[in-house]
Amino acid sequence: MRGIFNTVRWICMVLTATVFLGQLLIVLMRYLLGFGFLEIQDAVNYAFASLVALSVIVAFDGGNHVRVDVFRQKWDDAVNRRIDWLGDLLLALPVFGIMLWAAFPLVKSSWVILEGSPETGGLPGLFLVKTCLLILPALVILHCLQRLIGAVRQAFK
Template identity: 50%
Template structure:
């Protein structure tokens, strides 16, 4: 299960890097076209927005996997690694799983509706494919839940019972 999660997280990181490159290049083209050539291209502007949205959502599980997510660490410094792992596990059971499970449950109908109509940009003449961006919310929730379950079962990085230095 950990290997599958690692593979999924590598794919997520690769996708985020590709989207970042796409967003950067597209934004340069948009700026050049608008301010040098005096032409607007709505599809490219939507592509920048879609890329940014997907990066923001997919960065959440990447941060969690690398233990770079936001939490209050005022008391953690005084505890042992084992105690911190127990606190993390309790946090996953009490907060992570219920919150992201609820997000998954609530987002599912909206994403399904978006797929049913192949939802596109709200702008006339904009880029289609907004349903793909909305799907990233489900992907994010699934990855967070998978990572939380792995950490609850095995401990951080699959090293159960070993304190970090």
């Protein structure tokens, strides 16, 4: 599992560079040279959408997701771990399970028609970006299950 999360982290770094350099190129071309390419704008949009979706699991895996730290800092590590487990079990798993279930028809129909850019002359491959709507919840669910299974193993040692 660690290899999957490290790969996603690396992909997010590449996507970040793509968004930054692509947007810089768009601005320079538009304001210095007076023209632009729709394909570059689509590539930046696709990279940004993918980055937003995939960075959720990077934050989740690194423990950088949103918490109410005002309370957490007063409690010991055992209490915080139990709260994290309850959050995984009662919040993350159901929410991301529903997201996976709800996104599947959208992604499936996008793959059936091999959906591309809504702009005339834009890039093909929007269906690949929409696939991130399935990858995101699947990875979060795997991460939560991994943590919960680890907690159960630890409890029975």
